[in-house]
Amino acid sequence: MRARYGTSLKITAGITAVGAAGLAYAAGFEARSFRLRRITVPVLARGMRPLRVLQVSDIHMVSGQRKKRAWLQSLAGLRPDFVVNTGDNLSDPEGVPEVLDALGPLMEYPGVYVFGSNDYYGPKLRNPARYLLEKAQGRHGLNGNAPAVGAVHNPWEQLRDGFDAAGWLDLTNTRGRLKLEGYEIAFTGLDDPHIKRDRYELVAGGPEKDADLSLAVVHAPYLRSLDAFTADGYPLILAGHTHGGQLCIPFYGALVTNCDLDTDRVKGLSTHTAEGSTAYLHVSAGCGTNRYTPVRFACPPEATLLTLTPRD
DSSP: OHHHHHHHHHHHHHHHHHHHHHHHHHHHTGGGOOEEEEEEEEEEOTTOOOEEEEEEOOOOBOTTOHHHHHHHHHGGGGOOSEEEEOSOOBSSTTOHHHHHHHHTTGGGSOEEEOOOHHHHBOOOOOOTHHHHHHHHHTOBTTBSSOOOSSOOBOOHHHHHHHHHHTTOEEOTTSEEEEEETTEEEEEEEOOOGGGTOOOGGGTOSOSOTTSSEEEEEOSSOOHHHHHHHHHHTOSEEEEOOSGGGSBOBTTTBOSOOSSSSOGGGSSEEEEEEETTEEEEEEEOOOSOOOTTOOOOBSOOOEEEEEEEEEOO
């Protein structure tokens, strides 16, 4: 009996040690192992020069995250033609000054932005298993769940004012344009579908015919938004929100997307088809985490440099 009991203790201790090591890696190393993803997307008209687009997303800034701030500042060295910020900049009501500091060098370049739910509301401590339960029940965010009660309100107006002062375009349920060395790029944006703030009827109508390129921007890649953008004829949709699954299984991938997008398209470049039209979809895995779950596994934090090239 003593021998079996001792073996059981050794197995339990071994499992505990492996779990602790995995948690230490996920929180202490991978969550701060920032990467740059580079992809090429053929969406330009023939004869146009390539355009370099830097997408940043899901920063989830918490006061004191110096390494993240320094890494974001260093991205200005990529010298993009323009920047697209797909939201969830905050995970701390006190984080606005640090977000603006981190993005300060990038705000020297033309840019556009949309907000996500975490820009408006502070995070809450949640059981991570709820994401699996919500997926099984088809409930995500306020899309099927009860409205949030007692939510902390973030000072998103200060963030908006900082971006606007730098000349970045607010695409909250609206359209905008950037002029880039002889080209005009049109954008159509939505507020966050995760909390039902998207109002596609305000921006419907498809790409602007007199622009050199029209792009669609949204924080959470819910299918209703992707369907609407794609059916209207946008060639490329940029989104974030999913964290790439955040906690993934090696050689398998993500378990959840925190929206109704399938896990095969949880991050990176894919396509989306609706009503006979097909668009490219790029979902950023983002570079942060909710402050209460500061871990990533098999899904390092990232930003993406998209090089837009002429279509074949």
